[in-house]
Amino acid sequence: MTIQFKQETFRDDFTFSNSPEAIRRFPFPFDRDEYMYAVNIEQHMPGPAKSAFEFPIDIDEHYVAEMQDRALVLKEDPLRCQSLPHMITAEWDLLELLMESMAKNYPEHFTLTKDGDRWRWVNRPLGIDQSFTFGDVSTLPYPPMEYVTRQCQGDFCLLDQRLDNLWMDSGIVTTQADWSLDFDIGMNFMEWHAPVPLAHDLGVFERALKFLLNLQQGRPVRRLNWTMTINPRLDTSPENYHKWGKDRTTVTPENVGDKVHLRVELQALWRLPRSNAIVFSIRAYMIKMEELVTVPKWGRRLHRVLRGLKPELVEYKGLSRYHGMTVDWLSRHDDGAPTSPGFFPD
Amino acid sequence: MPAATIKSRPIYPGLSLDGKARRHLIAAEGEGALAVLDVFADQPDAVARATLLYTPGGSAAQEHGAKLSALDFDGLHLMPTQPTLLTRLGVILQTATMGTRIYVAGVEGFIGKVIASAQTHGVDPQSVRAEHRGSLARRVQCVHCKGMTENVTATPFVCSHCGLNLFVRDHFSRRLGAFQGVCVDAEAPGELPAREELYL
Amino acid sequence: MSGGVEIPVRVVEIEQATPTVRRFRLAPIDGAPLPPFSAGAHVVTLMPARDRVIRNAYSLIDRAADGSSYRIGVLRVAQSRGGSAFMHDEVTVGTELRITMPVNLFPLAHAGRKHLLIAGGIGITPIFAMAEELRRTDAHYEIHYAMRNAASGAFVDELRARHGDKLKLYRDDCQEILAVDAILPNQPLGTHLYVCGPEGMIEAVLEGAREAGWPEENLHSERFQAPPTGEPFSVRLAKAGITCEVRGDQSLLEALEAAGVDAPFLCRGGACGQCEATVVEADGELVHNDHYLTDADKASGSKIMLCVSRLKGRELVLDL
Numbered sequence: 060m061t062i063q064f065k066q067e068t069f070r071d072d073f074t075f076s077n078s079p080e081a082i083r084r085f086p087f088p089f090d091r092d093e094y095m096y097a098v099n100i101e102q103h104m105p106g107p108a109k110s111a112f113e114f115p116i117d118i119d120e121h122y123v124a125e126m127q128d129r130a131l132v133l134k135e136d137p138l139r140c141q142s143l144p145h146m147i148t149a150e151w152d153l154l155e156l157l158m159e160s161m162a163k164n165y166p167e168h169f170t171l172t173k174d175g176d177r178w179r180w181v182n183r184p185l186g187i188d189q190s191f192t193f194g195d196v197s198t199l200p201y202p203p204m205e206y207v208t209r210q211c212q213g214d215f216c217l218l219d220q221r222l223d224n225l226w227m228d229s230g231i232v233t234t235q236a237d238w239s240l241d242f243d244i245g246m247n248f249m250e251w252h253a254p255v256p257l258a259h260d261l262g263v264f265e266r267a268l269k270f271l272l273n274l275q276q277g278r279p280v281r282r283l284n285w286t287m288t289i290n291p292r293l294d295t296s297p298e299n300y301h302k303w304g305k306d307r308t309t310v311t312p313e314n315v316g317d318k319v320h321l322r323v324e325l326q327a328l329w330r331l332p333r334s335n336a337i338v339f340s341i342r343a344y345m346i347k348m349e350e351l352v353t354v355p356k357w358g359r360r361l362h363r364v365l366r367g368l369k370p371e372l373v374e375y376k377g378l379s380r381y382h383g384m385t386v387d388w389l390s391r392h393d394d395g396a397p398t399s400p401g402f403f404p405d
Numbered sequence: 406m407p408a409a410t411i412k413s414r415p416i417y418p419g420l421s422l423d424g425k426a427r428r429h430l431i432a433a434e435g436e437g438a439l440a441v442l443d444v445f446a447d448q449p450d451a452v453a454r455a456t457l458l459y460t461p462g463g464s465a466a467q468e469h470g471a472k473l474s475a476l477d478f479d480g481l482h483l484m485p486t487q488p489t490l491l492t493r494l495g496v497i498l499q500t501a502t503m504g505t506r507i508y509v510a511g512v513e514g515f516i517g518k519v520i521a522s523a524q525t526h527g528v529d530p531q532s533v534r535a536e537h538r539g540s541l542a543r544r545v546q547c548v549h550c551k552g553m554t555e556n557v558t559a560t561p562f563v564c565s566h567c568g569l570n571l572f573v574r575d576h577f578s579r580r581l582g583a584f585q586g587v588c589v590d591a592e593a594p595g596e597l598p599a600r601e602e603l604y605l
Numbered sequence: 606m607s608g609g610v611e612i613p614v615r616v617v618e619i620e621q622a623t624p625t626v627r628r629f630r631l632a633p634i635d636g637a638p639l640p641p642f643s644a645g646a647h648v649v650t651l652m653p654a655r656d657r658v659i660r661n662a663y664s665l666i667d668r669a670a671d672g673s674s675y676r677i678g679v680l681r682v683a684q685s686r687g688g689s690a691f692m693h694d695e696v697t698v699g700t701e702l703r704i705t706m707p708v709n710l711f712p713l714a715h716a717g718r719k720h721l722l723i724a725g726g727i728g729i730t731p732i733f734a735m736a737e738e739l740r741r742t743d744a745h746y747e748i749h750y751a752m753r754n755a756a757s758g759a760f761v762d763e764l765r766a767r768h769g770d771k772l773k774l775y776r777d778d779c780q781e782i783l784a785v786d787a788i789l790p791n792q793p794l795g796t797h798l799y800v801c802g803p804e805g806m807i808e809a810v811l812e813g814a815r816e817a818g819w820p821e822e823n824l825h826s827e828r829f830q831a832p833p834t835g836e837p838f839s840v841r842l843a844k845a846g847i848t849c850e851v852r853g854d855q856s857l858l859e860a861l862e863a864a865g866v867d868a869p870f871l872c873r874g875g876a877c878g879q880c881e882a883t884v885v886e887a888d889g890e891l892v893h894n895d896h897y898l899t900d901a902d903k904a905s906g907s908k909i910m911l912c913v914s915r916l917k918g919r920e921l922v923l924d925l
Contacts, residue, residue: 138551145715148742175670221714222531222822239548245580246413253413254576273871273879276640276706277610297548297587301569304591335643335709380592426818427790501794504818527718527795532820 061167064123064184070131075291077350081120085346086111087354087402088283088323092363094372096263100270103279103327107403111325114164115279116157117342118212123184125212125234125293132233132294133209138241139296140205142217142229149217149229150204151194152331153338157207182210205231213325213342216240218248220335225271227251227339234293234343236286236322237300237377256371274330274337281327286376287385288322291345310381315388316349319381321361348388354404358392365389414577417516417535420444420508422451427504429455432494432519434487434511435462436539438469441510445476456480456497460490462511462539491518498526510536514544514555517582530579541604545573546583553583559602561589570597573604609706609871611651612639616700617674622759625681626727627693628666630674631704638672642707644738645731645799645827649873650677651703652691657863661688662873664730664801664827665707667737675704678759680727686831686854708871711801711827713738718795719745721788723810725802726752729760731827732801736768747771749788751806754778785813799825828874832856833894838916842866842925843885851915858911866925868911875913882923884909889918 067074077085106112111119132139142150158180162171170181176193187210191198199206208215208231217229224247232240243251248268255264274280288295289306310318325342352358365378365386373382399405420440423429429451433441438459445452457478461470470483484490507528509519516537520530542556552566560573564586571586578585590596618630633639642665652659663677679692696702711731713720720739724732729750739746748771752758755776764772775783783806789798798819800810807826814824834854840861841848851860858880861868871879875895884891884907893903895910902908909923 143716148715219715220712222529239585241551242546242548242576242578242581242585246578250413250577250579254574269878273877275609275708275871276642278706297585299549301549301588301591304588305594307592332641332707333643334715335646335712423818425816428818498794503789503792503794503796503823505794506818506820527716527793529820529822532822 062118062120062122062165065120067121067124069124069128069291069293073290073292075121075124075345077346078120079353080109082346082350082353083404084110084119085351086283086323086325086344087357087360087404088285089360089364090400090402092360092398093367094364095369100267100280100282103281103329110403111344112281114160115327115329116160116164116211116213116340117325118161118165118168122212126185126210128293129209129233132296136296136298138298139233140208140231141240141244142202142204143245146217146219146229146334146336147196147203149219149331149334149336149338150202152334152336153215153217154203154207155193156329156331156338157211161211185210204229213340216339216341217331217334218337218339220272220337223272224248225268225337232341233296235296235341236288236324236343237295237297239297241298254375256375271328271337274328276330276332279327279329281325284324284326286322286324287378287381288320288345289318289381291320291347293343293345307377307380310384312384312387315381315384316352317347319348319385319388320345321348321351348385352389352392355392356398356405358389359394359396360398362386362389362393363398414575415516415520415530415535415579417537419536420510420534422448423506423534426506427454428501428506429508430494430497430501430505431455431457431508431510432490432515433457433459433473433509434490434515434539435460436469437462437510437512437515437536438473440536440538441508442469442472442476444508449477452476452478454479456482458482458484458490458494458497460484460487462487462515487515487518491522494519494522495526498523498528501526507533508535509533510538512539512542513537514542514582517544517579521580521582524580543573543604544583545571545586546578546581547571547586549588553581554586557584557586558604559600560604561597561600562586572598609708611703611705613701613703614639614675616696616698616702619696619698622678623757625757626678626759627681628676628678628759629692629696630676631702632674633672634701639668639675640672640706642668642675642734643709644713644734645711646707646709646734647711647731647872648675648677648704648707649870650688650692651705652688652696653702654687654691654695657859659687659691660859660862660870660873661692661831664711664734666730666733678727678730682831686834688831708877710872710876711799711825713799714797714823714825717744717797717823719747719793719797721747721749721792721796721798723749723783723785723788723798723800723802724751725783725800725806726757728800728802728806728827729764730801732799733760733764735799736764736771740767747773747788749773749775749783751775751783751802752777785810786817789814789817789819797823797825801827804828828876828896832859832873832913833892833915835892835915836917838889838918838921840916840921840923842923844925856912857909857915857921861911868925870912873912875910878910880911882909882911882925883907884921885924886920886922887916887918888920889916891915891921892917 161169179190214232218225219228323344545557547564550567554565572589574585576585613634614631617632620628647662666676681693775781849864871877878897894913
């Protein structure tokens with residue numbers, strides 16, 4: 060099926076929106092009416108057709124616009140893409156994983172042909188036709204990780220495994236929920252999760268690390284994480300927080316439905332074959348409240364989740380200024396009826 | 406010693422002699438001299454196989470350098486500033502061999518810089534023995550302009566490079582040897598929380 | 606399935622590399638390329654013996670550039686628990702086996718400045734792959750390879766051709782001793798040491814390195830540990846409500862698998878931690894043979910690694 064790619068923006072005039080089909084396939088992250096941290100890791104197996112989980116790498120109607128936004132971010136701030144020298148093999152592993160997955164599952168948009176180490180990559184939506192030698196950086200216009208991730212939705216971090224820990228030694232991060240790759244690069248798993256409240260005490264990260272150290276080739280895993288964003292801004296980086304932070308003060312009871320967005324991260328992890336590194340992908344999906352309540356189950360459930368959210372999490376996720384207004388707005392879409400278990404719309 | 410409540414912040418267990426090391430390479434700053442004296446003062450065998458780099462930092466008046474000189478280190482480099490010490494350290498690391506144990510003592514920003522220098526020569530940060538001595542002042546990187554401000558003792562403070570009002574986040578980068586500074590009044594410009602002297 | 610994805614393979618070539626080592630070339634039955642692997646990785650090979658499936662971990666020597674085959678090397682051990690005897694006596698060209706996806710518990714430290722590879726006997730198999738990776742990436746490295754005699758140096762010709770004088774040989778029959786204190790001095794800062802071979806050799810090399818002041822962070826080893834045998838005992842799974850007997854020549858993990866329990870595993874050698882289980886009750890003494898649990902864990906008596914550890918006593922109750 061050919062995807063109709065939208066022309067839209069994630070900054071300035073914020074023309075981003077979801078089509079009705081995109082709303083139906085939104086990866087709603089709450090399978091019950093309350094939220095608490097958990098090691099909610101599951102096998103990254105193919106999900107229902109047309110869902111965000113149908114393929115290992117999800118390409119959707121926002122693809123072209125997101126890639127244009129990424130190019131703008133990198134032009135302003137090259138530090139959003141960094142890689143320590145020992146990660147070069149992992150970069151090639153990532154390029155292979157993404158190109159193979161995109162070409163296999165979206166053949167009408169992407170084609171990969173191989174003749175030994177001589178590869179040809181065709182990306183029709185972005186108008187790219189590149190022949191190169193796998194393993195030879197001089198045959199690509201960018202280093203391999205940057206090259207392929209300028210053409211793939213989602214942020215990507217490459218984690219080196221050593222000394223019984225995972226080290227974030229490489230990454231491209233332009234659509235992040237308020238964390239800085241430039242600051243966190245070189246940190247281990249415990250260190251880069253340091254600012255997250257509550258979860259350390261619950262032992263969440265110890266268990267998750269132990270699990271990931273034994274992550275197996277051919278058995279990727281995924282989890283969902285979430286926060287909220289004012290305006291459909293992909294680049295909510297700490298680097299630019301002094302520019303976008305004031306957006307949070309622009310929410311009024313009248314514009315909640317249009318301004319407040321649920322932001323969901325589909326995080327997936329793969330063991331890479333040649334490097335033994337792990338790729339950690341963080342794919343952001345956004346949906347405004349008005350769009351979300353078109354699925355009645357989600358409107359009811361998000362109201363209940365936000366109403367019961369612990370104060371530490373309200374603060375950590377940066378919701379303080381508009382949490383109350385959003386709960387009030389959503390209450391109009393919650394008739395108190397019971398919700399069915401699971402994520403998907405009824 | 407600062408409490409180890411911040412998960413990203415390294416724990417500095419303190420200096421202890423590695424009896425098996427063939428060489429000892431010690432970098433110390435200011436009050437860090439006292440930690441070096443504690444460990445090496447009565448270890449003549451170790452001192453005979455040790456190279457010490459020392460810069461007085463903020464405590465020159467206390468004449469720690471003279472006490473250290475009296476110990477007869479195999480190599481002694483009294484350096485005027487942290488940058489000159491780090492340059493000299495880099496030269497020594499170039500030709501150092503395995504079996505060399507690296508030690509660092511002083512303020513946290515200095516520890517961070519020495520560990521980062523060792524890491525560029527292939528030394529795992531976990532193998533460097535470190536002790537925090539002296540001021541609790543923090544080295545802070547502004548996340549917006551990436552400028553470093555040394556000796557930050559209070560939060561919020563004004564970035565010495567871009568002038569934004571920053572609060573010091575309890576998040577530490579070993580690579581940068583610095584805490585993270587984030588704009589405190591982005592959501593309401595000019596609305597500043599009371600200044601707290603937390604890191605004296 | 607708890608070992609992960611399995612790949613059906615066929616043996617397409619067998620080489621008697623030394624009097625006691627055979628090298629097997631394994632090709633995928635479905636023709637799809639075998640995945641690349643990182644140097645130091647192993648696969649668990651599933652062998653269809655008459656009465657059971659035997660699972661042993663073997664290091665990968667190499668992969669054909671087009672993914673059409675892997676090679677593994679198998680030493681015939683005197684007190685085989687079945688695996689090496691099966692590979693040497695039962696497997697012929699054409700035999701079909703299954704392997705797991707590669708798992709790496711002995712990786713190169715990619716940021717290392719120089720790499721000392723030390724192998725004894727069959728321990729050369731992961732070292733062979735690591736040396737090749739270091740050669741390919743133009744890294745600094747040395748290979749030190751100890752063997753009994755000329756006939757036991759199956760890998761020497763291939764290594765010599767690829768690595769030239771970076772390869773140093775030590776032959777027992779020529780009284781050439783691999784003395785670690787002769788190798789370690791004057792290695793540049795940032796050198797990493799990797800050792801694989803008999804248990805005694807690994808211990809001696811690691812101890813020598815520690816004595817020379819090398820930090821633990823730079824020392825890496827892999828042991829080829831077969832599950833130790835012992836007295837039979839019985840095991841009860843509290844949650845599943847299953848009880849079965851563990852024979853003296855069988856590991857706890859193997860007994861559970863034979864009873865149809867889908868227990869998790871990766872290395873089957875006490876290193877990775879995947880098969881850790883919680884002990885509810887032990888009527889006897891736990892015999893810990895793994896390198897994963899901390900001394901405190903072992904002392905607590907509340908955890909056990911199913912792959913190599915066992916009970917000296919009557920019954921073990923697990924929280925499974």
